[in-house]
Amino acid sequence: MRVLITGFDPFGGEKMNPSFEAVKQVQIQNQEIEIIKLEVPTVFYKAMKTIEEEIEKSRPDIVICTGQAGGRTDITIERIGINVIDARIPDNEGQQPIDEKIDANGEDGYFSNLPVKAMVRSLKNNDIPASVSNTAGTFVCNYLLYGVMHLVKTKYPEMRAGFIHVPFLPEQVTDKKNMPSMSMEMMSKAFEIAIETALTTEVDVKEIGGTLH
Amino acid sequence: MRVLITGFDPFGGEKMNPSFEAVKQVQIQNQEIEIIKLEVPTVFYKAMKTIEEEIEKSRPDIVICTGQAGGRTDITIERIGINVIDARIPDNEGQQPIDEKIDANGEDGYFSNLPVKAMVRSLKNNDIPASVSNTAGTFVCNYLLYGVMHLVKTKYPEMRAGFIHVPFLPEQVTDKKNMPSMSMEMMSKAFEIAIETALTTEVDVKEIGGTLH
Amino acid sequence: MRVLITGFDPFGGEKMNPSFEAVKQVQIQNQEIEIIKLEVPTVFYKAMKTIEEEIEKSRPDIVICTGQAGGRTDITIERIGINVIDARIPDNEGQQPIDEKIDANGEDGYFSNLPVKAMVRSLKNNDIPASVSNTAGTFVCNYLLYGVMHLVKTKYPEMRAGFIHVPFLPEQVTDKKNMPSMSMEMMSKAFEIAIETALTTEVDVKEIGGTLH
Amino acid sequence: MRVLITGFDPFGGEKMNPSFEAVKQVQIQNQEIEIIKLEVPTVFYKAMKTIEEEIEKSRPDIVICTGQAGGRTDITIERIGINVIDARIPDNEGQQPIDEKIDANGEDGYFSNLPVKAMVRSLKNNDIPASVSNTAGTFVCNYLLYGVMHLVKTKYPEMRAGFIHVPFLPEQVTDKKNMPSMSMEMMSKAFEIAIETALTTEVDVKEIGGTLH
Numbered sequence: 001m002r003v004l005i006t007g008f009d010p011f012g013g014e015k016m017n018p019s020f021e022a023v024k025q026v027q028i029q030n031q032e033i034e035i036i037k038l039e040v041p042t043v044f045y046k047a048m049k050t051i052e053e054e055i056e057k058s059r060p061d062i063v064i065c066t067g068q069a070g071g072r073t074d075i076t077i078e079r080i081g082i083n084v085i086d087a088r089i090p091d092n093e094g095q096q097p098i099d100e101k102i103d104a105n106g107e108d109g110y111f112s113n114l115p116v117k118a119m120v121r122s123l124k125n126n127d128i129p130a131s132v133s134n135t136a137g138t139f140v141c142n143y144l145l146y147g148v149m150h151l152v153k154t155k156y157p158e159m160r161a162g163f164i165h166v167p168f169l170p171e172q173v174t175d176k177k178n179m180p181s182m183s184m185e186m187m188s189k190a191f192e193i194a195i196e197t198a199l200t201t202e203v204d205v206k207e208i209g210g211t212l213h
Numbered sequence: 214m215r216v217l218i219t220g221f222d223p224f225g226g227e228k229m230n231p232s233f234e235a236v237k238q239v240q241i242q243n244q245e246i247e248i249i250k251l252e253v254p255t256v257f258y259k260a261m262k263t264i265e266e267e268i269e270k271s272r273p274d275i276v277i278c279t280g281q282a283g284g285r286t287d288i289t290i291e292r293i294g295i296n297v298i299d300a301r302i303p304d305n306e307g308q309q310p311i312d313e314k315i316d317a318n319g320e321d322g323y324f325s326n327l328p329v330k331a332m333v334r335s336l337k338n339n340d341i342p343a344s345v346s347n348t349a350g351t352f353v354c355n356y357l358l359y360g361v362m363h364l365v366k367t368k369y370p371e372m373r374a375g376f377i378h379v380p381f382l383p384e385q386v387t388d389k390k391n392m393p394s395m396s397m398e399m400m401s402k403a404f405e406i407a408i409e410t411a412l413t414t415e416v417d418v419k420e421i422g423g424t425l426h
Numbered sequence: 427m428r429v430l431i432t433g434f435d436p437f438g439g440e441k442m443n444p445s446f447e448a449v450k451q452v453q454i455q456n457q458e459i460e461i462i463k464l465e466v467p468t469v470f471y472k473a474m475k476t477i478e479e480e481i482e483k484s485r486p487d488i489v490i491c492t493g494q495a496g497g498r499t500d501i502t503i504e505r506i507g508i509n510v511i512d513a514r515i516p517d518n519e520g521q522q523p524i525d526e527k528i529d530a531n532g533e534d535g536y537f538s539n540l541p542v543k544a545m546v547r548s549l550k551n552n553d554i555p556a557s558v559s560n561t562a563g564t565f566v567c568n569y570l571l572y573g574v575m576h577l578v579k580t581k582y583p584e585m586r587a588g589f590i591h592v593p594f595l596p597e598q599v600t601d602k603k604n605m606p607s608m609s610m611e612m613m614s615k616a617f618e619i620a621i622e623t624a625l626t627t628e629v630d631v632k633e634i635g636g637t638l639h
Numbered sequence: 640m641r642v643l644i645t646g647f648d649p650f651g652g653e654k655m656n657p658s659f660e661a662v663k664q665v666q667i668q669n670q671e672i673e674i675i676k677l678e679v680p681t682v683f684y685k686a687m688k689t690i691e692e693e694i695e696k697s698r699p700d701i702v703i704c705t706g707q708a709g710g711r712t713d714i715t716i717e718r719i720g721i722n723v724i725d726a727r728i729p730d731n732e733g734q735q736p737i738d739e740k741i742d743a744n745g746e747d748g749y750f751s752n753l754p755v756k757a758m759v760r761s762l763k764n765n766d767i768p769a770s771v772s773n774t775a776g777t778f779v780c781n782y783l784l785y786g787v788m789h790l791v792k793t794k795y796p797e798m799r800a801g802f803i804h805v806p807f808l809p810e811q812v813t814d815k816k817n818m819p820s821m822s823m824e825m826m827s828k829a830f831e832i833a834i835e836t837a838l839t840t841e842v843d844v845k846e847i848g849g850t851l852h
Contacts (some may be wrong), residue, residue: 068372073812073819080295082322082347099330109295109322117312127810129820134295170825171766173712180712180819181768186809286599286606342607383612384553386499393499393606394555399596405539506721508748508773525756535721535748543738560721561773 002034003195004060006051008067008140011042011092018169018187019066025188028195031035035195036060042092042140044085048147055159062160062198063148064114067141069165070172073180075190078118078136078163081146082109086138102146110149112162115201120160122197127187128190129182136163160203164194215247216408217273219264221280221353224255224305230381234280235400247332248408249273255305256351257298261360268360268364268372275411276361276375277327279404280354282378283385286393287342288403290329291349291376294359295322299351315359323362325375328414335410341403349376373416377407429621430486432477434493434566437468437518444595444613446491451614454621461621462486468518468566470511475574481577481585488586488624489574490540490615493567496593496598499606500555500614503542504562504589507572508535512564528572536575538588541627548623554616555608562589586629591619610617642667642834643675643699645780646692647706650681650731655701657808658705661826667834674834675699681779682729683724687786694790694798701799701837702787703753705830706780709811712819713768714829715800716755717775717802720785721748725777741785749788754840761836767829768821775802799842803833 007020020039020205028035038054040047055063069076081105085097125128137143145163152159166187173179220233233252240249251267254258268276282289296319298310300341329345336343351353379400382402386392433446446465454461464480467472481489495502507531511523542558549556562568571589577586592613599605646659654761659678667674677693694702708715722745724736755771762769775781784802791798805826812818 028810073817079297080322082293083325084292084324086345107320107322108324109293109320111295111297111321127813129812129818131816132299132733134351138347170768170821173768174763174766177770179768180747181821182809183822183825186822308488327455337600338601342596342599342605344603383555383608386555387550387553390557392555393497394611395596396612399609502761505723506748508719508750510718510750512771533746533748534750535719535722535746537721537747560777564773 001032001062001199002036002058002060003199004036004038004054004058004067005191005195006038008042009092012089012173016169016172017068017164018172018184019068022166022184022187023066023128024158026186028192033199040144042207044091044095044097046093046143046145047140051144051148052151052176055156060159064162064164064198065144065148066164066166066189068168070168071179072165072167074131074167075123076131076133077114077119078112078133078145078165080109080111080134081136081142081149081163083107083146084138085143088139091140095196102143103150103164105140106150110146110153112145112149113152113160113203114162114164114198115203118201119197122193123190126189126193128186128193130190133165141165145156147189152194158200164191214245214275214412215249215271215273215316216410217249217251217267217271217276218404219251219253219278221253221255222305225302227385229382229385230281231385231397231400232281232381235379235397236279237400238397239404241405246412253357257304257308257310257353257356259306260353260357264357264361265364268369272309272381273350273372277375277377277407277411278357279379279383283381284392285380287344287380288336289344289346289378290327290332291325291346291358291378292329293322293324293347294349294355294362294376296320296359297351298356301352304353315356316363319363323354323359323366325358325362326365326373326416327375327411328416329375331414332407332410335406336403339402341399341402341406346378349378353377353410377404427458427488427625428462428484428486430462430464430480430484430489431617431621432464432466432491434466434468434541435518438515440594440598442590442598443494444610445494447614448592448610448617449492450559451610452617454618456489457517459625467550470517470521470523470566470569472519473566473570477570477574478577486585490588490590491574491625492572492592492618494594496544497596497605498591498593500557500593501549502557502559502591503539503540503545504538504559504591505536505538505542505570506560507562507568507575509572510564511569514565515568519542528569529576532576536572538571538575539578539586540588540624541629542588545620545623548619549616552615552619554612554619555603556616559591562591567591586624590617640671640701640838641673641675641697643677643693643697643702643837644830644834645677645679645704647679647681648731651728653811655808655811656707657805657811657823657826658707661805661823661830662705664823664827665830667831679783683730683734683736683779683782685732686707686779686783689788690783690787691698694795699798703781703801703830703833703837704787705803705804705805707807708805709803710818711804711806712805713770714762715770715772715804716753716758717751717772717784717804718755719748719750719773720775720781720788720802722746722785724782727778730779741782741790747852749785749792751784751788752791752799752842753776753837754842755801757840758833758836761832762829765828767825767832769829772804775804780804799837803830821835
């Protein structure tokens with residue numbers, strides 16, 4: 001099995017981005033799992049170009065993108081990416097699209113097809129605070145999640161993909177007031193557990209849901 | 214023009230639901246606007262049945278659903294409803310679906326087609342704290358938003374619809390710790406402004422967005 | 427009975443200070459209660475000079491100082507003023523003392539001798555969110571509280587005094603993220619109730635406490 | 640030099656108390672520093688008895704008490720203990736004093752005579768989130784801080800003492816919503832740095848403060 005795990009470069013005035021720092025520490029002992037690590041620029045459009053080239057080249061079974069969600073207290077597994085860019089701050093190349101669709105013909109939202117609930121359970125069972133998040137925001141993180149799920153829908157239907165947000169690192173918050181943080185060790189352990197769970201568990205949304213009309 | 218505005222009945226142990234309390238106070242002076250007020254039960258399935266019957270009967274131009282988002286500090290205009298029920302607590306009839314699709318064939322998410330950004334601007338211009346929210350949660354509020362937007366997509370394409378969340382009322386938080394609240398007067402004034410803006414403004418998401426592939 | 431109630435002028439870049447705005451709205455029907463309203467500058471040293479002159483002149487039975495505690499969700503009745511200035515931002519005349527004692531010979535802290543718990547109870551009984559606070563910070567609010575209690579200890583032993591913090595007003599938070607607020611009407615009603623309770627209730631700290639050695 | 644560092648046993652339904660867990664991990668290499676570790680019961684009166692016996696026996700130069708402040712994001716060095724018990728929950732022997740003085744003849748508050756600001760600086764310089772706190776609450780933590788400072792004032796004037804609060808551990812918050820946490824490693828490292836700084840730095844409150852009258 002091949003797993004592509006990505007993190008972003010620093011943005012918003014931060015000196016580091018915990019997501020790729022933690023990705024670099026990930027170690028999977030299982031010989032049958034190949035891990036590809038990729039740093040993605042916090043730049044609209046270019047972020048998708050970067051990941052799409054890697055996907056085309058290495059054809060991963062699973063793609064796990066990760067990013068920083070400053071202010072959150074725990075590891076959050078994103079449930080859905082939505083078809084909008086609404087940038088509160090400029091990206092790393094100064095672009096700041098407001099209320100633009102990511103794909104003019106795409107659906108309004110795409111669920112991750114990773115087992116988000118199972119991943120949360122595994123993390124908690126390992127004493128790592130975690131929860132499902134219902135919004136990845138409207139900046140580059142959501143852009144990447146939506147874009148990758150669009151790839152799944154349109155080009156790689158067998159691929160499974162999703163997004164994990166991490167809090168700030170302790171060293172990022174020493175000059176911020178009342179801002180939660182998490183250790184790098186816990187983040188990279190979280191990614192290792194998330195990968196293992198994603199590889200071994202079925203998606204958990206029941207398709208049995210009612211029909212509205 | 215006909216506007217249907219709904220609120221929920223109390224749930225989760227609360228004695229009142231600020232959403233319908235504030236809906237009751239809404240007064241629109243404009244003679245050309247007819248306001249229909251409807252209380253919707255905080256019950257999965259029955260909530261949609263209730264609103265769909267009213268929509269069928271009165272054929273509103275605009276539907277604004279409202280609900281309580283305890284813990285939020287401001288009026289939030291929801292951007293999207295997503296196709297999942299994941300109930301943290303039972304609804305008012307004891308149902309607690311977990312990870313079920315709302316509509317087995319529906320898309321993963323549906324954007325509101327109200328002018329959410331313009332509504333936020335109008336509210337702020339009137340000194341009312343407001344913001345766009347990217348998640349209506351996964352309880353009955355999101356269920357209703359998704360369900361109504363599904364109706365727009367499948368049956369009433371001319372109809373415009375969306376969802377407004379309100380904080381707790383002051384009297385609901387006197388025994389809660391560090392919980393923000395907002396006055397009823399401000400909530401109902403917010404609804405009046407939101408209605409007016411929704412009636413007079415175009416939607417603001419640009420369809421010019423790029424194409425991913 | 428004579429009551430002196432004070433509020434501050436705006437500071438920290440705000441256009442208004444809810445404390446004195448709400449003080450201005452206070453109305454007590456009871457003919458036997460005389461209310462003196464005083465605006466105090468958000469300036470170390472000058473704040474005490476201003477209030478001390480008024481106290482000397484009008485000899486109030488009760489002094490209630492009020493101030494803005496941006497970020498709090500409810501009306502907070504302060505329990506204690508402490509003998510330190512540790513200014514996070516400059517005051518309105520550019521002074522920013524760090525870790526200086528307010529009075530070189532004063533005790534480390536002085537409890538308010540208002541019935542803080544009874545005041546909280548009265549407010550809650552009137553559906554106003556309220557709680558006891560154990561810190562008035564280390565800026566001009568705490569300075570004024572400590573200074574006035576020092577006056578009680580050293581010069582006016584019959585006088586009762588204390589401090590009430592209010593949240594931001596809604597109009598102050600429309601451009602702040604996730605910041606709670608409270609309506610002006612509720613704040614001034616809170617002050618009226620606080621005055622009445624302070625005039626009619628005994629202090630609630632029991633002097634029966636153990637002796638450590 | 641002899642340092643007494645204390646932590647509490649678990650309370651409030653928690654299975655562990657991070658304070659004493661982290662105290663157990665503290666290791667000081669410096670041969671000239673003797674560390675005495677003591678677990679204190681989360682019980683009014685008994686807590687003081689426990690620590691006072693140890694102080695009498697070992698005559699420490701410095702006493703650092705530590706405790707859990709669930710909900711805080713960082714290491715907080717307490718500035719002051721206040722002369723009141725106001726227990727929100729029962730202690731570990733079911734006692735729940737409300738608004739009682741700790742010492743009937745004690746002053747209203749006692750500042751810690753540790754260099755609180757210098758300790759915060761050292762922690763931040765070591766990438767550990769930290770801040771000064773102006774309230775240790777009104778439960779057993781504040782009781783112990785006030786009690787120990789009372790000992791300093793009345794019996795051991797050469798002794799230096801203070802209190803450090805720590806957040807929850809990650810494993811304590813996996814079932815709590817939006818609750819910040821900190822790793823045990825960081826807590827015990829924080830204690831080691833705090834001890835070193837306390838041993839080598841002067842107190843930072845300037846006695847030059849003005850005189851009120």
